[in-house]
Amino acid sequence: MSQNGPTRAQETPAAFWTRADVREALRARDMATFFLLYSKHANASQTAIGQRVGIAQPDISKIVRRKRRVEEQQVFTRIADGLDMPTDARRLLGVSGEGGPEGSQPVGPLGTPTSPVDPPRRVNPAAVDALHGTLAQYARLDNMMGPRHLMATAAVQLDFIGRLLAVADGPTRTRVLQVGSSFAEFAGWLHQDAGDDRVAAHWSDRALEWATEADDTLMISYVLTRKSHHAAARRDRRATLGLAQAALRRSETISPRTRALAYRQIARGHALAGDATACSHALDEARHNAAVTDDLGEAERTLTGYCTPAYVELEAADCWLILGRTREAITAYEDCLTDWPAEFERDRGLHLARLANAYAAHREPTRACAIATEAIPIVADTGSARAADELHRLPGWLGRWRKTDEVRTLAExxxxxxxxxRADGRP
Structure with a gap:
C-alpha cells in the first residue's frame, strides 16, 4: 500500500461501487464501459464475467466492443445479481435492491418469474433424469401448439438448471450439462420459430458450450446442425454449408438421424448456392440415413425423432423451390401432406405455406390462394414466425395478379x- 492509500487494483469492492466513473456508467446503463471498469477492478476475464452474469463470452465481447447493447431489464437484473451489486448501485442501474422491480419475483434468463429459493446443497441424479423426461412432452406440445406456449416454461427450467450447475460436481455435473444443453437447444428452437433470432442464437451458443463441456458428441453435432439452420434462414450459404459439414466431423459417433439432419442442411446450402447436382447428392445421403430404423434410446428419439423419410422429402421440396424447380416441389409437398400426422400441426401450417409459394411461383394463383387460406388460421393459432414469413412472401410471387379478387382477399x-x-431473398 502506498502512502496515498490503495491502488485501483487493490481497491475494496465497496470503494469500487462508489467511484464516479462506475456510477456514471451504471446511471447511463453503459455496459461496455462498466464491464471494462469491472474487469480491471476484479482482474476478471470476459469469460469469468460472463459466467457470473449468465452471458456467453462472445456476447460479452460484443457488448464491450459496442457491437451489441444491453436493453432487456432481465439482463440488467442478472448482471446486478451475478456481480453482487450493492443496493445503491443497483438503483443507479434501475434494478431493485431486492433483485427485481419492487414487489416482483426475481427473473430468469428469458425474463420470466423464477423460484426465489436457494439452490439445493446436492443434486439427485434421478431428479435430473426426471427433468430430462419432461422435455419429450414439451416437444410434443410444441409440435401441436407452436412456440409461444412453452417459452416461459423453458425459461423456468433453464433457470433451475443453472442453479443445479452451481452445486453439481463430477459425473453428476456432466449429466446436468447434458440435460441443460438439451433444454438450451429447445429454448433456441422456440425463439427461432417465434422469430427472435438474437435470443435463439444465444441459447444455441449456450447449448453448444454445455454440450462441449460434457463431451456429448451427439448434442454437439445436433447443435451445429441447428446453427446451420439459423444461417440458412439468413441466406448465408457459406455458414450453412460450413456448420453442417462440421456437424459430420465425428459422424461415426452420432446417430443416423443426426447425420440425416446434417446432410439436409448441406443440401440446403448447395440449393442456396444454385448447385442442383450437389444438392441432390446430399439429399440422397439424408434419405439413406433417415431410413435407418435403429432405436438408440429415448434421449436420441426426443432430439431427432421427427427426422423421418417424409420429413426429408419435405426439406427436399423446399430445396427444389429455392432452385426454381417448382413442379418437383409441388409434387413432394402434396405427396407428404396427404397423410400428415395430426400431432405436427405447426409444421402442417409451415408446409402448406411453402406449398402456396410453390404454386404461386408456378403461376397458379388460384391454387396458391386456396392453399394459403387453409394455412393462415393454423399459422395464427400456432404463432410460428417462420410459417408467417413464408405466407408474407406470397404477395411477391403473386404481384402480376395483385388486382384480382382472390389475391386482394388473400392480401387482406x-x-x-x-x-x-426476416426477408430471405425470395420474391
Whole structure:
C-alpha cells in the first residue's frame, strides 16, 4: 500500500461501487464501459464475467466492443445479481435492491418469474433424469401448439438448471450439462420459430458450450446442425454449408438421424448456392440415413425423432423451390401432406405455406390462394414466425395478379398475421 492509500487494483469492492466513473456508467446503463471498469477492478476475464452474469463470452465481447447493447431489464437484473451489486448501485442501474422491480419475483434468463429459493446443497441424479423426461412432452406440445406456449416454461427450467450447475460436481455435473444443453437447444428452437433470432442464437451458443463441456458428441453435432439452420434462414450459404459439414466431423459417433439432419442442411446450402447436382447428392445421403430404423434410446428419439423419410422429402421440396424447380416441389409437398400426422400441426401450417409459394411461383394463383387460406388460421393459432414469413412472401410471387379478387382477399387475410420477421431473398 502506498502512502496515498490503495491502488485501483487493490481497491475494496465497496470503494469500487462508489467511484464516479462506475456510477456514471451504471446511471447511463453503459455496459461496455462498466464491464471494462469491472474487469480491471476484479482482474476478471470476459469469460469469468460472463459466467457470473449468465452471458456467453462472445456476447460479452460484443457488448464491450459496442457491437451489441444491453436493453432487456432481465439482463440488467442478472448482471446486478451475478456481480453482487450493492443496493445503491443497483438503483443507479434501475434494478431493485431486492433483485427485481419492487414487489416482483426475481427473473430468469428469458425474463420470466423464477423460484426465489436457494439452490439445493446436492443434486439427485434421478431428479435430473426426471427433468430430462419432461422435455419429450414439451416437444410434443410444441409440435401441436407452436412456440409461444412453452417459452416461459423453458425459461423456468433453464433457470433451475443453472442453479443445479452451481452445486453439481463430477459425473453428476456432466449429466446436468447434458440435460441443460438439451433444454438450451429447445429454448433456441422456440425463439427461432417465434422469430427472435438474437435470443435463439444465444441459447444455441449456450447449448453448444454445455454440450462441449460434457463431451456429448451427439448434442454437439445436433447443435451445429441447428446453427446451420439459423444461417440458412439468413441466406448465408457459406455458414450453412460450413456448420453442417462440421456437424459430420465425428459422424461415426452420432446417430443416423443426426447425420440425416446434417446432410439436409448441406443440401440446403448447395440449393442456396444454385448447385442442383450437389444438392441432390446430399439429399440422397439424408434419405439413406433417415431410413435407418435403429432405436438408440429415448434421449436420441426426443432430439431427432421427427427426422423421418417424409420429413426429408419435405426439406427436399423446399430445396427444389429455392432452385426454381417448382413442379418437383409441388409434387413432394402434396405427396407428404396427404397423410400428415395430426400431432405436427405447426409444421402442417409451415408446409402448406411453402406449398402456396410453390404454386404461386408456378403461376397458379388460384391454387396458391386456396392453399394459403387453409394455412393462415393454423399459422395464427400456432404463432410460428417462420410459417408467417413464408405466407408474407406470397404477395411477391403473386404481384402480376395483385388486382384480382382472390389475391386482394388473400392480401387482406395476411394482415391478420404478425408482420414478417426476416426477408430471405425470395420474391
Amino acid at each position: 387475410a395476411l394482415t391478420t398475421l404478425p408482420p414478417a420477421t
